Amino acid sequence: MIKNEMIQEIITYRHLLFMLTWRDIKIKYKQSIMGFMWAILMPVLVVSAGILVKTAFSMFSGKPIDLASVASVSVKSVPWAFFVGSIRFATSSLTNNMNLITKIYFPREVLPLAATFSNLFDFIIAATLLTFILAFSGLGLSIYLLWLPLLLIIFILITTALGMFLACANLFFRDVKYIVEVILTFAIFFTPVFYEASMLGKWAPVLLLNPIGALLECINTTVVLHHAPDMFWISYSALWGIGGLLIAWKIFHDAEFAFAERI
Amino acid sequence: MSDVVIEASGVCKKFKRGEVYGSLRDLVPAITKKVFSQRRSVELQEKEFWALKDVSFQVEKGEAVGIIGPNGAGKSTMLKLFSGILRPNKGHIAVKGRLSALIEVGAGFHPDLTGKENIYLNGAILGMTRKEIDNKLEEIVEFSGLSGLMDTPVKRYSSGMYARLGFSVAAHVNPDLLLVDEVLSVGDMKFQQKCIEKMKSVRDSGSTIIFISHNFESVNILCPKTIFLQNGQIKNIGKTPEVIKEYVNSARSYDGNSHQEVTINNIILADNNNALNGSFIPGDKARISLEISTQRSLKDCLLGFLVHRVTDGISVCDYNLPLDMVEESSKSTPLVIEFDMNLLRGAYAISFHILSHGSTRYLNRTYNAIIFTIEERVSWQGISHLNPVVRKLK
Numbered sequence: 001m002i003k004n005e006m007i008q009e010i011i012t013y014r015h016l017l018f019m020l021t022w023r024d025i026k027i028k029y030k031q032s033i034m035g036f037m038w039a040i041l042m043p044v045l046v047v048s049a050g051i052l053v054k055t056a057f058s059m060f061s062g063k064p065i066d067l068a069s070v071a072s073v074s075v076k077s078v079p080w081a082f083f084v085g086s087i088r089f090a091t092s093s094l095t096n097n098m099n100l101i102t103k104i105y106f107p108r109e110v111l112p113l114a115a116t117f118s119n120l121f122d123f124i125i126a127a128t129l130l131t132f133i134l135a136f137s138g139l140g141l142s143i144y145l146l147w148l149p150l151l152l153i154i155f156i157l158i159t160t161a162l163g164m165f166l167a168c169a170n171l172f173f174r175d176v177k178y179i180v181e182v183i184l185t186f187a188i189f190f191t192p193v194f195y196e197a198s199m200l201g202k203w204a205p206v207l208l209l210n211p212i213g214a215l216l217e218c219i220n221t222t223v224v225l226h227h228a229p230d231m232f233w234i235s236y237s238a239l240w241g242i243g244g245l246l247i248a249w250k251i252f253h254d255a256e257f258a259f260a261e262r263i
Numbered sequence: 264m265s266d267v268v269i270e271a272s273g274v275c276k277k278f279k280r281g282e283v284y285g286s287l288r289d290l291v292p293a294i295t296k297k298v299f300s301q302r303r304s305v306e307l308q309e310k311e312f313w314a315l316k317d318v319s320f321q322v323e324k325g326e327a328v329g330i331i332g333p334n335g336a337g338k339s340t341m342l343k344l345f346s347g348i349l350r351p352n353k354g355h356i357a358v359k360g361r362l363s364a365l366i367e368v369g370a371g372f373h374p375d376l377t378g379k380e381n382i383y384l385n386g387a388i389l390g391m392t393r394k395e396i397d398n399k400l401e402e403i404v405e406f407s408g409l410s411g412l413m414d415t416p417v418k419r420y421s422s423g424m425y426a427r428l429g430f431s432v433a434a435h436v437n438p439d440l441l442l443v444d445e446v447l448s449v450g451d452m453k454f455q456q457k458c459i460e461k462m463k464s465v466r467d468s469g470s471t472i473i474f475i476s477h478n479f480e481s482v483n484i485l486c487p488k489t490i491f492l493q494n495g496q497i498k499n500i501g502k503t504p505e506v507i508k509e510y511v512n513s514a515r516s517y518d519g520n521s522h523q524e525v526t527i528n529n530i531i532l533a534d535n536n537n538a539l540n541g542s543f544i545p546g547d548k549a550r551i552s553l554e555i556s557t558q559r560s561l562k563d564c565l566l567g568f569l570v571h572r573v574t575d576g577i578s579v580c581d582y583n584l585p586l587d588m589v590e591e592s593s594k595s596t597p598l599v600i601e602f603d604m605n606l607l608r609g610a611y612a613i614s615f616h617i618l619s620h621g622s623t624r625y626l627n628r629t630y631n632a633i634i635f636t637i638e639e640r641v642s643w644q645g646i647s648h649l650n651p652v653v654r655k656l657k
Contacts, residue, residue, distance in 0.1 A: 019387035
């Protein structure tokens with residue numbers, strides 16, 4: 001399915017991938033008052049919104065807000081912001097670079113990858129800040145934090161795969177990016193970022209069918225709740241991640257020859 | 264055989280006119296199948312046309328080949344097929360070695376980034392590694408003549424500066440195989456000069472070059488061999504001056520010597536040593552040998568000797584030379600016209616006619632019988648070489 005040449009080509013063009021990622025990062029912060037603060041602003045806004053929602057819940061249910069709730073929202077918002085940002089940028093990554101696609105040869109995968117990686121950079125900044133805050137907040141560490149790298153890798157795989165697929169789809173059908181925008185707006189409702197899936201009781205698995213939701217819950221479990229994450233859901237998401245990437249890449253690569261003509 | 268770096272065999276490429284389905288609303292008629300089947304169907308569907316039909320040729324390592332032809336002939340399409348940006352519908356393309364294509368100057372420039380940042384970006388897009396760019400950064404900046412502006416975002420550049428920066432980066436890519444599409448027509452005279460010099464040094468360093476241009480002078484200077492492409496088909500491949508001549512002639516519908524009372528044949532341009540030549544320097548002596556065949560007496564006739572500059576059609580001269588030395592005979596009379604190439608840099612075309620003295624009737628008109636170029640570095644522009652010399656007045 002994925003041939004060695006495809007991987008080799010990306011490796012040959014790694015300089016270009018790096019430069020395009022660097023370009024996407026730089027232009028976000030150029031000539032802006034906030035500069036790098038933007039990387040933190042998005043998650044801060046999401047976390048603040050989450051805290052508001054949690055406060056509303058607690059007022060409704062009579063239970064006070066505790067550190068764990070706030071930590072949960074924060075820990076799930078940062079990867080969520082990465083996901084939303086990556087998908088948004090990746091979908092338009094091909095159509096925004098029409099002049100490159102019609103004039104220069106390079107493996108087109110590089111464009112949605114650069115979009116995803118530039119958002120990864122923002123994610124790292126926000127995550128580092130969050131780690132500092134949580135470290136001093138008394139949340140505590142546990143051995144289960146060792147699950148985190150694996151969970152993040154699967155998360156990135158799914159995001160990359162979806163980004164590649166949507167980029168390709170948007171090139172052929174220009175309304176894909178609008179549909180994506182709508183879905184992303186409402187996704188915050190059916191993804192357990194501001195709430196826990198467990199709140200839905202026996203309907204929780206339905207929510208967890210969304211691999212992103214499942215991963216966010218696993219992250220929450222390991223970082224905040226200090227439990228081992230559910231093996232079933234990890235395997236489920238891993239399948240989505242690896243399978244998704246293989247399928248998305250193949251589709252992208254097979255359609256690539258038509259890009260310059262159909263863009 | 265093993266030296267062939269580009270090979271095109273039986274290449275055909277078609278495009279579709281009009282709009283293509285662009286939204287999910289039109290998804291109902293078979294989606295993905297439609298995208299992929301475009302390649303498999305090799306006949307012309309409705310609204311499609313052949314941009315290239317049955318194109319075959321080879322380029323060997325180190326060759327510099329020009330491609331000329333009218334707009335829409337398929338030249339850029341051919342470059343895109345070589346780069347891998349498009350795939351042929353029929354036929355096969357093989358490219359050996361690292362390829363860099365200059366199809367647009369400043370490809371990938373981002374207006375918010377500074378000149379220096381864009382050099383790195385553009386260089387990476389054209390295939391250079393970061394280290395390569397580090398090494399050549401000074402050269403690139405110097406070549407562009409924009410050293411004071413490297414820290415300014417390029418959206419503040421004038422279009423000339425933009426183009427010069429773009430070409431400067433492009434000129435310093437040192438690939439095995441360089442494809443150049445019309446990017447030399449940027450910048451002022453001085454800069455264009457630099458560009459051709461740079462192209463020459465890239466060629467002389469052993470890279471293979473394919474050069475598309477409408478500027479015959481540059482093509483003649485850079486490429487010994489040229490391909491003439493028209494309506495998607497190769498009309499001719501051969502020595503550059505000959506092919507340029509064929510292209511220039513095809514632009515006029517006059518078909519030469521037929522049905523004329525007097526015919527002029529075997530028109531050959533040579534230099535002072537009678538060696539065939541298409542390229543001269545100002546002040547060279549040249550000669551044209553030709554044969555006039557006629558049944559009638561030409562004693563009262565005049566031989567028109569007209570020279571035009573090819574790029575803009577300006578008339579350089581329009582002589583009517585007496586032909587009293589031609590006797591009436593049924594054989595052809597060989598003649599020679601000796602003249603001085605007091606011309607400045609450019610591409611020129613020589614035309615002839617035979618005029619009956621005292622009448623307005625042409626017995627023969629031969630357009631663009633010869634195309635030649637003048638190479639020099641002494642003047643910025645102009646047509647006539649007046650050979651000025653400055654001396655101190657005693």
